[in-house]
Amino acid sequence: MNEEYQELDLVELLRGVVSNWWLILLFMIIAAGSSYYATKTYVVPIYKAESTLFIGKENNVLSGISLGDFQLDSKLVIDYRELIKTRLVTEEVISDLELKSTRNEVISNLRINIITESRFMNVTYQDPIPERATQIVNRFSQVLVEKAETIVGVNNIQIVDYAITPTTPISPNPIMNAMIAAMVGAMVAMGIILLKMAMNNTIKDESSVEKEFGIPVLGVIPKFKGEGRTS
Incomplete structure (x- = not known):
């Protein structure tokens, strides 16, 4: 062959x-x-709720914004991103909402996104229950505002948009x-x-014979219609 x-x-x-x-x-x-x-x-849908915060001048300060103020606020955005994930903030949220999740489980579903070259910050939370995702992310935002003045010493963060209950799952x-x-x-x-x-x-046809055995086909016996066995 x-x-x-x-x-x-x-x-x-x-x-x-x-x-x-x-x-x-x-x-x-x-x-x-x-x-x-x-x-x-069988796959549990996951919903994402999102709130938006703004870091600016203190509420009781009415003067214009200088370059130094902007640079300071930009650094505070990073501080707030870390503050919201601390035990002080997360455990208060868990306690207030009577969540049965552990702190690590809550943190794993929490996302903080700093918008590039701005002082806006998005806080998102993912959960199988859309209403719970909304409650958690809004409470995180509120507690962050409350703790910012106590921990950082400034009152310059405010909630721009509260999260609304999502209707479409992200996955x-x-x-x-x-x-x-x-x-x-x-x-x-x-x-x-x-x-x-x-x-x-x-063997399908004469070309297959040539490929198989390497010899040319000299002739083909046709099959006639109506041909049958003879006794």
């Missing part, structure tokens, strides 16, 4: 894939449907998961098709 025949040529592979398009489509539909159903049924994305599953299903189906073709050693 010629070693060259062991390798399937590209045209033959493409023909095999195209002729079995229905199998690929079937695997894609099954994979996508299963993924979508599993995501919607999971069932449509995206279904699309990924469909692509995986297509690859699995093509793998099965190619494996089946590679394991098929039957």
Whole structure:
């Protein structure tokens, strides 16, 4: 047997894939449907609530803002980002809202984002229950404002936007998961098709004989319609 025949040529592979398009489509539909159903049924959705704070001059100061004030406030933004994650703030939030989560669990779902080259700060919290996410992030913002004057010694932070209850989860994305599953299903189906073709050693036509044995075909005996066995 010629070693060259062991390798399937590209045209033959493409023909095999195209002729079995229905199998690929079937695997894609099954994979996508299963993924979508599993995501919607078994994966817990996560919601994100967000509040916005501004760090500026103290409330009782009415003069204009100097460059020094801006630089000081920019540094305080970093201080406030660390202050909101301290035990002093987090434990008060947990106690006020009677949360059953530990401090580490609460911190892991809390995010503080400082907007570049500004004195605005976004506080976000992720939770399976949208109402709870809203309560927690708003309480964190309130406690931060209360503790800022006590700890830092200035009263220059205020809540610009309180968080509102989110209605759309940030994860999971069932449509995206279904699309990924469909692509995986297509690859699995093509793998099965190619494996089946590679394991098929039957002689299909005269060109296969030439590849298999390396000899030319001198003639082909045709099969006539209606031809049957004779006793």
